[in-house]
Amino acid sequence: MxxxxxxxxxxxxxxxxxxxxxxxxxxxxxxxxxxxxxxxxxxxxxxxxxxxxxxxxxxxxxxxxxxxxxxxxxTRSRDEADSSTARALLRRVFGGDPLRLFQHLIADEDLSDGDLAAIRKMLERKKSERKG
Structure with a gap:
């Protein structure tokens, strides 16, 4: 499928x-x-x-x-459905380039300090996973 x-x-x-x-x-x-x-x-x-x-x-x-x-x-979780939808959006709209997506989100959205802190934590967690 x-x-x-x-x-x-x-x-x-x-x-x-x-x-x-x-x-x-x-x-x-x-x-x-x-x-x-x-x-x-x-x-x-x-x-x-x-x-x-x-x-x-x-x-x-x-x-x-x-x-x-x-x-x-x-047959799949909400998280799995969200992930596949996000991957399809990334491919369809941003040519598969996650940096373009993040640039638009950061530039265009009114992100609160809390949002930015949460993004920072996600990035740090991803960075530490790659090292581990």
């Missing part, structure tokens, strides 16, 4: 996937309830089922049967 990214998903697909990530695993009804609680309104059971089946076909979800109910579980 080609590297799937969150960018390839529609808004409802992302909302459903976020719901499953948030619960760890879930039935269609549980996802339907969670998505409604998140302010998307009441969706038909069959709509949520269809979205979850499409996410499973695309490799985002898997399921197991518990009696007459399917329980869906993500």
């Amino acid at each position: 080609d590297e799937e990214t969150l960018d390839n998903l529609g808004e409802l697909q992302r909302a459903v996937l976020e719901a499953v990530w948030g619960m760890g695993e879930a039935t269609v009804q549980q996802v339907r309830d969670r998505v409604a609680e998140a302010g998307r309104g009441e969706l038909a059971y069959t709509t949520v089922l269809s979205v979850m089946q499409k996410l499973e076909k695309a490799g985002w979800l898997g399921h197991r049967a518990e009696g007459r109910v399917y329980v869906y579980k993500p």
